Amino acid sequence: MSEPILVVRDLRACVNGKPILKGVDLTVYPGQVHAIMGPNGSGKSTLAQVLAGHEIYEVTGGEAIYCGKNLLEMKPEERAREGVFLAFQYPVEIPGLNNMEFLRAALNAIRKHRGLEEIDAFDFLNLVQERARRLGISEELLNRSLNVGFSGGEKKRNEILQLSILEPRLAILDETDSGLDIDALKAVAEGVNTMRSPERAFIVVTHYQRLLNYVVPDVVHIMYDGRIVQSGGKELAEELERRGYSWLEETVGSAR
Amino acid sequence: MKSSTTVQVPELVAKLGEGPDWLAERRQAAFERFRALGFPTTRDEAWRYTNVSPIARTHFRSAEPDWARAVSLLERAWVGESAVRLVLVDGRYVESLSRMPQQSGVRAMSLQRAIEQNPELVRAELARLAVFDNHAFTAWNTACFADGAVVIVEPGRVLDGAVHILHLSTGGSEPVVSHPRVLVLAGRQSQFAVVEEYLGPDGQVYLANAVTEIVCADGAVVEHYKLEREAQQAYHVAAIWARLGRDSQFTSHLVGLGSALSRHDVVVILAGPGSEAVLNGLYLVDGQRHADYQTLLHHVAPHCQSREDYKGILAGAGTGVFNGKIRVEPAAQKTDAIQHNKNLLLSREATINTKPQLEIYADDVRCTHGATVGQLEEEQLFYLQSRGMSAEEAKAALVVAFAGEVVERFRLAPLRAAVKGYIGEVARTL
Ligand SMILES: Nc1ncnc2c1ncn2[C@@H]1O[C@H](COP(=O)(O)OP(=O)(O)OP(=O)(O)O)[C@@H](O)[C@H]1O
Ligand SMILES: [Mg+2]
Numbered sequence: 001m002s003e004p005i006l007v008v009r010d011l012r013a014c015v016n017g018k019p020i021l022k023g024v025d026l027t028v029y030p031g032q033v034h035a036i037m038g039p040n041g042s043g044k045s046t047l048a049q050v051l052a053g054h055e056i057y058e059v060t061g062g063e064a065i066y067c068g069k070n071l072l073e074m075k076p077e078e079r080a081r082e083g084v085f086l087a088f089q090y091p092v093e094i095p096g097l098n099n100m101e102f103l104r105a106a107l108n109a110i111r112k113h114r115g116l117e118e119i120d121a122f123d124f125l126n127l128v129q130e131r132a133r134r135l136g137i138s139e140e141l142l143n144r145s146l147n148v149g150f151s152g153g154e155k156k157r158n159e160i161l162q163l164s165i166l167e168p169r170l171a172i173l174d175e176t177d178s179g180l181d182i183d184a185l186k187a188v189a190e191g192v193n194t195m196r197s198p199e200r201a202f203i204v205v206t207h208y209q210r211l212l213n214y215v216v217p218d219v220v221h222i223m224y225d226g227r228i229v230q231s232g233g234k235e236l237a238e239e240l241e242r243r244g245y246s247w248l249e250e251t252v253g254s255a256r
Numbered sequence: 257m258k259s260s261t262t263v264q265v266p267e268l269v270a271k272l273g274e275g276p277d278w279l280a281e282r283r284q285a286a287f288e289r290f291r292a293l294g295f296p297t298t299r300d301e302a303w304r305y306t307n308v309s310p311i312a313r314t315h316f317r318s319a320e321p322d323w324a325r326a327v328s329l330l331e332r333a334w335v336g337e338s339a340v341r342l343v344l345v346d347g348r349y350v351e352s353l354s355r356m357p358q359q360s361g362v363r364a365m366s367l368q369r370a371i372e373q374n375p376e377l378v379r380a381e382l383a384r385l386a387v388f389d390n391h392a393f394t395a396w397n398t399a400c401f402a403d404g405a406v407v408i409v410e411p412g413r414v415l416d417g418a419v420h421i422l423h424l425s426t427g428g429s430e431p432v433v434s435h436p437r438v439l440v441l442a443g444r445q446s447q448f449a450v451v452e453e454y455l456g457p458d459g460q461v462y463l464a465n466a467v468t469e470i471v472c473a474d475g476a477v478v479e480h481y482k483l484e485r486e487a488q489q490a491y492h493v494a495a496i497w498a499r500l501g502r503d504s505q506f507t508s509h510l511v512g513l514g515s516a517l518s519r520h521d522v523v524v525i526l527a528g529p530g531s532e533a534v535l536n537g538l539y540l541v542d543g544q545r546h547a548d549y550q551t552l553l554h555h556v557a558p559h560c561q562s563r564e565d566y567k568g569i570l571a572g573a574g575t576g577v578f579n580g581k582i583r584v585e586p587a588a589q590k591t592d593a594i595q596h597n598k599n600l601l602l603s604r605e606a607t608i609n610t611k612p613q614l615e616i617y618a619d620d621v622r623c624t625h626g627a628t629v630g631q632l633e634e635e636q637l638f639y640l641q642s643r644g645m646s647a648e649e650a651k652a653a654l655v656v657a658f659a660g661e662v663v664e665r666f667r668l669a670p671l672r673a674a675v676k677g678y679i680g681e682v683a684r685t686l
Contacts, residue, residue, distance in 0.1 A: 052642050056634065076641035077650075085642075092639045096660025097653060102643075105653065109644035145660070162643065 404437030427460025502528030541574030
């Protein structure tokens with residue numbers, strides 16, 4: 001197999017002095033889709049945010065190596081420019097920041113880092129309109145302030161739009177499927193599937209098996225109390241769906 | 257205690273005899289008032305947070321144009337789809353740099369010329385609205401203005417493109433002062449926009465002491481834009497007065513980005529029933545700069561509406577003052593007034609003094625106000641950084657976004673992008 005895109009070893013992190021991640025191990029190879037499931041508050045979003053570089057989380061131990069580089073030493077924008085993308089569980093609203101202008105600024109920041117010229121305004125417009133159409137995002141939404149007045153589903157689709165324009169190597173999707181109706185879910189899944197490639201990897205955080213019917217994972221992990229307690233194939237997600245998280249609590253609890 | 261005004265006397269005396277008798281009389285009265293008032297001090301309630309002693313202490317000379325500087329400033333000015341461009345250099349109209357209206361129904365000219373060509377009209381309106389009884393700077397301007405701009409739009413005219421009045425200060429080897437004067441007369445049911453832009457060369461110490469009077473006849477729809485883009489070392493003091501006739505609509509967009517010390521007094525008199533006023537403002541101070549905005553919405557007639565929204569960005573050790581007064585006279589029943597002032601503090605050293613002031617003498621009115629002071633949100637910064645923008649770019653983007661709401665209210669679309677650009681330029685240095 002080729003070199004891993006991401007290697008996380010014994011990663012520990014605190015927020016306000018309270019330990020949240022208590023030793024996470026995870027290795028992701030190019031071309032793979034990893035799903036991370038687990039009960040509320042188990043630390044899934046924390047892991048995603050730590051990988052994206054949010055400074056509110058203090059890393060207290062372990063390491064994260066991205067394409068051979070120490071990810072934890074990089075600023076959030078460096079990670080993004082190097083190809084790490086996080087689709088937020090709760091995308092932030094920024095009144096006054098035009099959605100499309102922002103996306104262009106982001107794309108140009110990344111292109112500049114890759115030694116490419118700024119994208120032509122006309123080409124950009126064509127690109128965004130084509131991708132937006134496929135995701136069922138209206139022109140009007142593109143011209144609004146970032147996420148302001150968007151429904152939950154529109155926010156998630158907008159995250160996937162950014163993903164498809166910014167073309168990262170490692171995409172982390174934090175509950176992008178939550179709160180979506182079936183049409184939105186299919187649009188999002190299709191957006192992800194068209195992005196799947198041998199060079200790119202996905203980490204998909206989800207509560208539900210439902211998304212995994214459309215975006216079929218290579219590996220499924222279960223996170224519990226700040227650790228990955230079980231990993232397996234896509235059957236693991238099905239089992240979890242059938243038996244519920246209480247089953248997990250019993251197994252993990254008794255193993256301690 | 258009154259400050260000495262003796263240093264200005266030679267300049268004053270030189271102007272007093274100029275023009276027709278009625279003007280000489282008004283200048284004389286203004287001169288006497290200025291002498292009696294002296295410069296305000298921080299003991300004056302209206303000047304509590306703004307110390308003008310740097311201005312009072314300075315020996316200003318009358319500005320003499322530096323043409324090379326004027327020409328290079330022109331390159332920085334807004335180039336929009338204006339119908340008319342009047343260029344004033346150090347307060348004096350310069351024909352060779354200006355562009356006259358091609359449309360009928362609008363007259364735009366220097367104040368000097370207006371006094372010659374339309375003496376009755378100018379006499380009836382000039383220095384009527386902008387009372388100087390208790391405002392020393394307005395008195396000083398009235399006594400001393402060398403020239404100015406006059407815009408007269410005939411009843412029923414709807415202008416294509418804005419009237420752009422560009423005020424260039426060129427500075428000098430010693431501190432200089434100019435007194436730009438603008439008079440706008442909007443005929444019944446006329447509709448147009450005036451863009452006043454103030455620019456000066458960086459590094460120069462000068463004072464622009466401006467007075468603008470806008471008279472909206474019944475049903476007129478007037479948008480006044482003011483872009484204060486003075487040099488960072490300059491002083492800028494300005495009064496903007498508007499009187500609104502029946503069912504007229506007046507909007508003041510005020511964007512203050514420059515000056516070491518600036519002070520604006522914006523007074524709107526809702527004199528005709530059914531009139532509507534919008535005050536839309538944005539100020540940005542950084543370094544050691546100081547900006548003071550005093551607005552008065554004076555509801556005189558019934559069934560009038562006013563909407564005010566001022567936003568402030570305060571960085572470095574910058575200081576800002578916002579005082580928003582709404583005065584509702586007993587006759588002004590059914591007044592509907594809303595005022596907001598929202599401030600973004602970008603550093604611990606920056607300060608804002610914000611105060612609403614409601615004086616309501618009518619009982620059947622709706623007046624609400626609110627002021628907030630906040631900081632940049634970490635979550636927003638992180639989101640932008642997670643998309644590849646540097647911390648500085650993210651901050652600048654959020655500052656421009658904060659200002660965005662004010663800019664989006666511009667009806668002149670070409671000015672929106674330009675002003676966002678000006679704000680962005682400053683925001684990247686914060
Ligand atoms: N910024 C924060 N401040 C305080 N506590 C936090 C913060 N972020 C996370 N936590 C705490 O850390 C724990 C893990 O939260 P996290 O959001 O990572 O869980 P999650 O697995 O993503 O949950 P969910 O399934 O509900 O999204 C929770 O107890 C949460 O309250
Ligand atoms: Mg979560």
